[in-house]
Amino acid sequence: MTSDSPRVAMLSVHTSPLAQPGTGDAGGMNVYITELSAALARRGASVEIFTRRTSSAQPDLVEVASGILVRHITAGPFEGLDKNDLPGQLCYFSAGVLRTEAARQVGWYDVVHSHYWLSGQAGWLAADRWNVPLVHAMHTMARVKNLTLAPGDTPEPMGRIIGEEQVVTEADALIANTPAEAQDLITQYQADPAKVHVVTPGVDLEIFSPTGPGGADKAAERAGLGLAADAKIVVFAGRVQLLKAPDVLIRALGVLTDHGEEVPTLVIIGGASGRPTALRELEALAYQVGVSENVVFRPAVPRTELARWFRAADLVAVPSRSESFGLVAVEAQACGTPVVAADVGGLRTAVEDGVSGVLVPDHDPHRWAKVLAELLHDDVRRAALARGALTVAARFSWDTTAEETLKVYSLAARG
Structure with a gap:
């Protein structure tokens, strides 16, 4: 892997980084992917974010900024699918990702970085096909969520738990936001401790500041x-x-x-x-x-x-x-x-x-x-x-997050 300027295939199946956080399935993960991609691009990385198309108006490709592309992949109907319906569309989504790489020269991507278990399933196939490392971030875990359910809330299904276990097993590296999340990966999912890396998210101190x-x-x-x-x-x-x-x-x-x-x-x-x-x-x-x-x-x-x-x-x-x-x-x-x-x-x-x-x-x-x-x-x-x-x-910085993520990419590539 060209660690100084890697080509990153970033996967976010169920929610687009272009979506407005705070509605539907868009939340902190959207901000995370957007900010991390920007910080990686500032360090010379090229990031292509693959996400599922949810509207016929969405173009195939959006250039968010220099070094950052968002690719909309058609996988199932544009509207009417709940997040829980998406496992049935993973084959179609994965095919779209693989076709994108097939149109490029061999060895185009250096690493697959997937977010949430659905993306991990698709990322596992892509990384295996391209012979590159799979780096995965869970963001939320079904077993942890089920331990703290609110009254009246619905437990996460066993299908998700099994899917998460598979991704944890197959990933070359797992990124946890905090030491507590790292421990949950190890104790709840039997993750190999050597594969788990704590990389804390950042904050945009230009937008979020005491004065506007x-x-x-x-x-x-x-x-x-x-x-x-x-x-x-x-x-x-x-x-x-x-x-x-x-x-x-x-x-x-x-x-x-x-x-x-x-x-x-x-x-x-x-x-x-x-x-x-x-x-x-x-x-x-x-x-x-x-x-x-x-x-x-x-x-x-x-x-x-x-x-x-x-x-x-x-x-x-x-x-x-x-x-x-x-x-x-x-x-x-x-x-x-x-x-x-x-x-x-x-x-x-x-x-x-x-x-x-x-x-x-x-x-x-x-x-x-x-x-x-x-x-x-x-x-x-x-x-x-x-x-x-x-x-x-002030302790949190997206630039630091990107630097640590690049180190994880390199470690994953070494096996």
């Missing part, structure tokens, strides 16, 4: 977003699904109402994922617990707009039941906003408890209500956490 364009601070952002200058604002940003647990925040507001305490404004930014009724269910829950007037729903927004909401907030809440990392937490901290997060998975790496935010040990709405209320009423502590948030966020 023109030096806009919290007051200016609030004015621009139509928020009261003296309001207590908590922001949740992400896909609206049981796994991300925004319902915990609404129930926490209900607890504050029941106790006669001041109730902050909760801004939920994102679209329904998995369940098309997810937003309506949250609206109904807010009505049931008496906080409809305190909950504001906003659709997913571009990252520059998301940074404005983070700067405007007093706190950003990440109550996920399972999280391989938690990019939202780091992005919020980069804006100088403390984070209240669940004490799970990668959030333990993204948030430093008592320094950049607070980790909550469970999903009890009463506990979340207590933590939120205490922080919102303690300006001095929030200010200290805001300073700590900037320090913690």
Whole structure:
């Protein structure tokens, strides 16, 4: 492999890096692939991202930036397929990937880097056919997710677990976001420890910063977003699904109402994922617990707009039941906003408890209500956490992520 300028086949079957994060199946993985590809390209790599076409309007090829191409592969109908339907389209998708390489000179790609188990299945075939290493990133794992299911959520099927096991076995290298994820790969999937490499994601400190364009601070952002200058604002940003647990925040507001305490404004930014009724269910829950007037729903927004909401907030809440990392937490901290997060998975790496935010040990709405209320009423502590948030966020860099990923590519190529 030409390690100084590798040609990378990046696979993301079920979600395109061009999709808006925070809706459908688009989330942190989309940001990860986009930012990693950009950082790799800055180091001389050529990255081609293969993803499934979901619209007839999508061209075969999109040049995102110098050194980065997105290839749309037709595999099944453009619309109407749920993520759980996609295993039946992997053969078709894999054929499209292989045909792309067949039109090139022999040995065109140096490495296959797949994301999520569906991509790992397709990547396994491509890497085997091309005789190049397969580097895989799980992003989420069925066994881990099933251990922390929300009430009423559906367990991941055995078919996915088997598929993940196969990818773990066949990959030449596995990239984990955190030491905790690495340990899960080893204990839950019997991954060879020698194949597992911890590479922490980064954050774009130009977009996510304490001041916006023109030096806009919290007051200016609030004015621009139509928020009261003296309001207590908590922001949740992400896909609206049981796994991300925004319902915990609404129930926490209900607890504050029941106790006669001041109730902050909760801004939920994102679209329904998995369940098309997810937003309506949250609206109904807010009505049931008496906080409809305190909950504001906003659709997913571009990252520059998301940074404005983070700067405007007093706190950003990440109550996920399972999280391989938690990019939202780091992005919020980069804006100088403390984070209240669940004490799970990668959030333990993204948030430093008592320094950049607070980790909550469970999903009890009463506990979340207590933590939120205490922080919102303690300006001095929030200010200290805001300073700590900037320090913690500065540790994460996409350039470092790319450098470490290139090292993994080289190690995988050596066998």
